[in-house]
Amino acid sequence: MNYSSEVLQRFGLPQADGAFPDETEGVVRGEAEDRSLGIWIRFDVQLRDGLIRAVRFQLFGCPHAIAAASLICERLEGKPARALAGIDLQAVAGSLDLPVEKYGKLLRIEDALLACRQALGRSQDTSEARKSCDEDETKDS
Amino acid sequence: MNYSSEVLQRFGLPQADGAFPDETEGVVRGEAEDRSLGIWIRFDVQLRDGLIRAVRFQLFGCPHAIAAASLICERLEGKPARALAGIDLQAVAGSLDLPVEKYGKLLRIEDALLACRQALGRSQDTSEARKSCDEDETKDS
Amino acid sequence: MSARPLYLDNAATTAVDPEVIAAMTACLGTDGSFENPSSAHPGGARARQLVEDARERIAALVNAQPGEIVFTSGATESNNLAILGSFDADPRSRKHFVTTRIEHHSVVDTAHALEARGVEVTRLDCDAKGVVTTGQVLDAITDATALVSVMHVNNEIGVIQDIEAIAQACASRDVRLHVDAAQSAGKIPLDLGGWGVDLCSLTAHKAHGPKGIGALYVAGGVTLAPQLHGGEQERGLRAGTLATHQIVGMGKTFELARPERDGPRLAKLRDRLWRGLGEIEGIRLNGCRERCAPHILNVCFAGIEGESLRLALADIAVSAGSACASDDPEPSHVLSSLGLSDALAQSSLRLSVGRFTEPADVDRAVERIGAEVARLRALADGAPAWCST
Amino acid sequence: MSARPLYLDNAATTAVDPEVIAAMTACLGTDGSFENPSSAHPGGARARQLVEDARERIAALVNAQPGEIVFTSGATESNNLAILGSFDADPRSRKHFVTTRIEHHSVVDTAHALEARGVEVTRLDCDAKGVVTTGQVLDAITDATALVSVMHVNNEIGVIQDIEAIAQACASRDVRLHVDAAQSAGKIPLDLGGWGVDLCSLTAHKAHGPKGIGALYVAGGVTLAPQLHGGEQERGLRAGTLATHQIVGMGKTFELARPERDGPRLAKLRDRLWRGLGEIEGIRLNGCRERCAPHILNVCFAGIEGESLRLALADIAVSAGSACASDDPEPSHVLSSLGLSDALAQSSLRLSVGRFTEPADVDRAVERIGAEVARLRALADGAPAWCST
Numbered sequence A, B: 001m002n003y004s005s006e007v008l009q010r011f012g013l014p015q016a017d018g019a020f021p022d023e024t025e026g027v028v029r030g031e032a033e034d035r036s037l038g039i040w041i042r043f044d045v046q047l048r049d050g051l052i053r054a055v056r057f058q059l060f061g062c063p064h065a066i067a068a069a070s071l072i073c074e075r076l077e078g079k080p081a082r083a084l085a086g087i088d089l090q091a092v093a094g095s096l097d098l099p100v101e102k103y104g105k106l107l108r109i110e111d112a113l114l115a116c117r118q119a120l121g122r123s124q125d126t127s128e129a130r131k132s133c134d135e136d137e138t139k140d141s
Numbered sequence C, D: 001m002s003a004r005p006l007y008l009d010n011a012a013t014t015a016v017d018p019e020v021i022a023a024m025t026a027c028l029g030t031d032g033s034f035e036n037p038s039s040a041h042p043g044g045a046r047a048r049q050l051v052e053d054a055r056e057r058i059a060a061l062v063n064a065q066p067g068e069i070v071f072t073s074g075a076t077e078s079n080n081l082a083i084l085g086s087f088d089a090d091p092r093s094r095k096h097f098v099t100t101r102i103e104h105h106s107v108v109d110t111a112h113a114l115e116a117r118g119v120e121v122t123r124l125d126c127d128a129k130g131v132v133t134t135g136q137v138l139d140a141i142t143d144a145t146a147l148v149s150v151m152h153v154n155n156e157i158g159v160i161q162d163i164e165a166i167a168q169a170c171a172s173r174d175v176r177l178h179v180d181a182a183q184s185a186g187k188i189p190l191d192l193g194g195w196g197v198d199l200c201s202l203t204a205h206k207a208h209g210p211k212g213i214g215a216l217y218v219a220g221g222v223t224l225a226p227q228l229h230g231g232e233q234e235r236g237l238r239a240g241t242l243a244t245h246q247i248v249g250m251g252k253t254f255e256l257a258r259p260e261r262d263g264p265r266l267a268k269l270r271d272r273l274w275r276g277l278g279e280i281e282g283i284r285l286n287g288c289r290e291r292c293a294p295h296i297l298n299v300c301f302a303g304i305e306g307e308s309l310r311l312a313l314a315d316i317a318v319s320a321g322s323a324c325a326s327d328d329p330e331p332s333h334v335l336s337s338l339g340l341s342d343a344l345a346q347s348s349l350r351l352s353v354g355r356f357t358e359p360a361d362v363d364r365a366v367e368r369i370g371a372e373v374a375r376l377r378a379l380a381d382g383a384p385a386w387c388s389t
């Protein structure tokens, strides 16, 4: 298996691994797993004033998944909460030079973020949120 | 093919190779050949007072044959003429450690010696000569 | 701390001993014995003598006669020659082969080749520790069985099969036994003559000799059909110019090997490794503690994803499964045979020590592995149970 | 006069070039690239890179793509793999093989093995100079022909076949061509890609590389059935741990080889030898003066018994026939094909020069041969005519 330097770097020194202590204020948690793909992931997202202040992740899975989770955490910080539903998976895969057979795991990572979004318990319509997030992402990349 | 040191020595430096000049006194000549065995041999035997004074040989053939011819020449010198018909082939083969597949060539060498004996033109009965020669050889070896 | 890279992959291959390198080099250049051992001239005869000396040394280590050693390009070729050569030469054209599920690929794939030729193959299961019993072998043998092939030391988990007993069993049924001893020669005493083994594959590069040279022990009276045609080398059993330097290298390798001395030294290193790693929670040994070759330790780190484990320890030369299959993401057929799930098989590592492994190397490896395992465990803290099973 | 032994047997094998020895040695010890090229760890990757570099160099010398080079244990194995592998993989199961009467034993014997499997073999005669024509090849090809195998340079008499024309002929009939180029690589430019050869056997040890390593060129799109099972090495075409030092040695060998420079140098030495020996009465050249590889000279000393000739010159390393058959008292099948009697074939010697042959060596050889021939001629003076025919 070949790994891009982006993957190697984030795998060796993930930027946002871990979790927030259980009672940390403003933290929502979201999980996803897929036994057949060999991945389990959990995000802790800390929000303040509608913005994502910090994200932490825990993960059982391959180096690509670890690197992807790490990169996503980096990208989310400082974004509005709706960004949780608007990660551009293609862009993540591209940045890390992920092999196609790993794309399935990205979808599970997205699921965990969506679970966070859901946990936020907002009343907004998710599809509308996703739409504006997409706009954000486009500007962002 | 392995060669005994006896063969190697006589092949590298045969003791009696060559022939006597055509008009040398007291020289008889005898030849034999066998195309299927790849051997041709010619002996020149010089006699004086009924004794073999010197023997020379010429040969086309394998190293074992050359060594055998050389050894036989050495053994004949100083012997009575009847020794030409009395070479102990077993002893020669033993001295040189000849492989069995070479024994056929020894018989052709013997033929050439017998031809010399014939050339001597003596009236003695050959079988009688051989008999006494055999006695000589036994003492000799 | 030394910068020397950590090499714990001696079951994949080994560094060549300096004495072996010296012996090999002396057969290469203009001032050495570079001549063709088949040549009739004195230089050829000298090379031939070196080849015969090497044959003697190899025979001596495994209790064989020099005439029973046939040089090949390695144990892969030896396994092919032994198995295909036995079936091609079987006077009764029998068409049944008995082997195990945990053989090296070169036996596994040769068995497939036999099947394609209409031979029926019985593959014996091992137990959870990797052991195959004599009873299983006996039960599998039928009137149609031409050959049984059981490896001595498994290359992934190190388990040692009881070849002496299996040889007796085969002999009792008049069936030929082939043994793949690629991993054991030099580390465990081999008594091929005494045990009554018919065919045995050997290789140099697992015992601090060169790669690309091996041998097949062919017990006196055992007939084989050559698989490589051309030239009368090796009594017609294996054509091709004899590679003097390789053969001399293998001879020196087997001369230097002292199983009675090297085995215990390796076992001490392996035990030190196991003591150190044993401190790690949730670690398990794959294979059989009581019947394991001295140089191999196969461990499972439950709860750590295999690919991440391997990448985290990429600076330590170890194997996941066997080297030959390293590009292959399939879980090891050997670990699967022990009953491990695909995930646990993927989370396993083979660590193997050698002549040049020092206790300090083992300690550094334990430290590094401990640290990475702790890091990845922390990362996966809270993961569901299936991640550890 | 130097005591350096006279080595004029470079067609049997060659001394390894010091640069090649250095490259090989660097792959052996603990401080070298000794790791298994199939291993996933960085040491394994480094070894793999060395293997791929070598593959590129070998491909470059013969105008091939690196992916078209499959490593084997030598040209013997390459010949076996090319021929048996072609028939085993033939989609139409065709059962006709065309080859010549002057091939190396590894082709000759493989053809016999094919016959045992029901393949019909056509063996083309050569003319009195050793040449086989394109017309003969075309005439022999039938609808059942799966493969044609013609050697490039004959190992006994050095005659060069017109492979380019033969390749065109085979292509025009849609039949696969295999070429044994063991003797030519490094001495004569090979343009495998340009000529349209399908399969070509190469070896290192005839060109100042190590024995026991060779390659098979398998042109893109040509399918073969592997003959050695186990492991995914060499795209599944040849199992067995890759012998890094051997492969690196072959790579260096092919990198150092410069046919445009080395060929003419060798030819000059060979011509000097022929000029010197030509003074000897009754000497004849076996083969073809105009189409001869630069390093080989095969001469017949009519009127001198073969075994005595060989023993007399035992201190000079030369060959009677080919080295592989040196223990074999049978006359060479190649010389017989030229029409020589058994006796004349036995009275023939192959002298072959190499990179380390100096003009002074040639002169000493001429002197020694001249003296021994004179001595044995004198000894056989007066012999009947049959001794010279």
Ligand SMILES: Cc1ncc(COP(=O)(O)O)c(C=O)c1O
Pocket (backbone or CB within 6 Å): C011, C073, C074, C075, C076, C077, C104, C106, C151, C153, C154, C155, C180, C181, C182, C183, C202, C203, C204, C205, C212, C213, C214, C324, D240, D241
């Ligand atoms: C048990 C076993 N058999 C056979 C082989 C193949 O040996 P070689 O690399 O000499 O072909 C190996 C190692 O590669 C092995 O471990």
Ligand SMILES: Cc1ncc(COP(=O)(O)O)c(C=O)c1O
Pocket (backbone or CB within 6 Å): C240, C241, D011, D073, D074, D075, D076, D077, D104, D106, D151, D153, D154, D155, D180, D181, D182, D183, D202, D203, D204, D205, D212, D213, D214, D324
């Ligand atoms: C023409 C030819 N083909 C094949 C071979 C066999 O090559 P190897 O010795 O590499 O098996 C040789 C030499 O031995 C040869 O001269």
